Amino acid sequence: MKIKIENILDKFLEKLNLKRIEQKNKGRVIKFDTNSIDTEKEKEETEEKKTRKGSLEENVIKENRRISKRSVSLLTSMVLLLMLTISLGLNSKYVKNEDLVSPKDISSVATSSSVDNNEQMTTDEATEESVFATKATPKKVEEKLIFSVPISGEIQKMYSTDKVIYSKTLGQWKTHDGLDIAADLGDEVYSIERGVVDDVYNDSFYGTTIVIEHISGYISKYSNLDEEVYVNIGESVVKGQKIGKVGDTSVGEYLDSPHLHFMLYLNDISIDPTYIYN
Numbered sequence: 001m002k003i004k005i006e007n008i009l010d011k012f013l014e015k016l017n018l019k020r021i022e023q024k025n026k027g028r029v030i031k032f033d034t035n036s037i038d039t040e041k042e043k044e045e046t047e048e049k050k051t052r053k054g055s056l057e058e059n060v061i062k063e064n065r066r067i068s069k070r071s072v073s074l075l076t077s078m079v080l081l082l083m084l085t086i087s088l089g090l091n092s093k094y095v096k097n098e099d100l101v102s103p104k105d106i107s108s109v110a111t112s113s114s115v116d117n118n119e120q121m122t123t124d125e126a127t128e129e130s131v132f133a134t135k136a137t138p139k140k141v142e143e144k145l146i147f148s149v150p151i152s153g154e155i156q157k158m159y160s161t162d163k164v165i166y167s168k169t170l171g172q173w174k175t176h177d178g179l180d181i182a183a184d185l186g187d188e189v190y191s192i193e194r195g196v197v198d199d200v201y202n203d204s205f206y207g208t209t210i211v212i213e214h215i216s217g218y219i220s221k222y223s224n225l226d227e228e229v230y231v232n233i234g235e236s237v238v239k240g241q242k243i244g245k246v247g248d249t250s251v252g253e254y255l256d257s258p259h260l261h262f263m264l265y266l267n268d269i270s271i272d273p274t275y276i277y278n
Helices: 002-015 035-094 103-116 123-136
Strands: 019-023 030-033 155-157 160-167 172-176 179-182 188-190 195-203 207-213 218-225 242-245 259-266 269-271
Touching: 195 218, 207 242, 218 242
Parallel strands: none
Antiparallel strands: 019 030, 155 179, 160 172, 179 259, 188 242, 195 207, 207 218, 218 259, 259 269
16 A cells, blocks of 8 residues: 555656655655756756757848848949949940031941951951941931022133133233122122021122031132122021122222122132033
């Protein structure tokens, strides 16, 4: 019976994590082993510490990953900004003002680019760069001008820079850098093409003169006009617009019959305008 009670007590203590280590007859004092309780507490504390340590390490890893992602995002943004800056720089390098580039310039740019890089690049790369330069530079189409006559009338004195022509007023033989077109005083004079009035002045030899600058390097001059003109410097004119009338202001051709002294220039060089009347 005693053994059964002790067995029951041991099972009860086992459930409480206690052990009976000593039993005295007197007073029946029972001592219990508390080491098992301390061991269990230590185990729990150790597990708790491990759990907290693991949680802390996990948080540190997560924070490091978050910082790494931010760093990568910032680095990517900087690279994209650098690429955009380089792209804008290349565009500003190749794109030129339309008024400053001619088809001849475009061809020379493409050709020189291909030749200079031929030693460092393959044939395909040189061709690709040449095509890119041509596409990037706007083409300026050269417009063909068709001049109209400044005034109707017969040619009174021909254009001549290689042969001399007699001048009644000067009484000598000299070259003639324009056409003298017969007219009556007061006859209207017209612009031979659209353009901009570059100058209006009184020439010491040819009298009142109007200068009109056209496209493609052409300049026309109308002299021996009446002092009363119809246009001003800087004014745009159209083909066939009235700009003045025939006068007698030319001192150097005063003895000649009334006429318009007409001159034509290409790239600042005097040319023969007789073909306009053909």
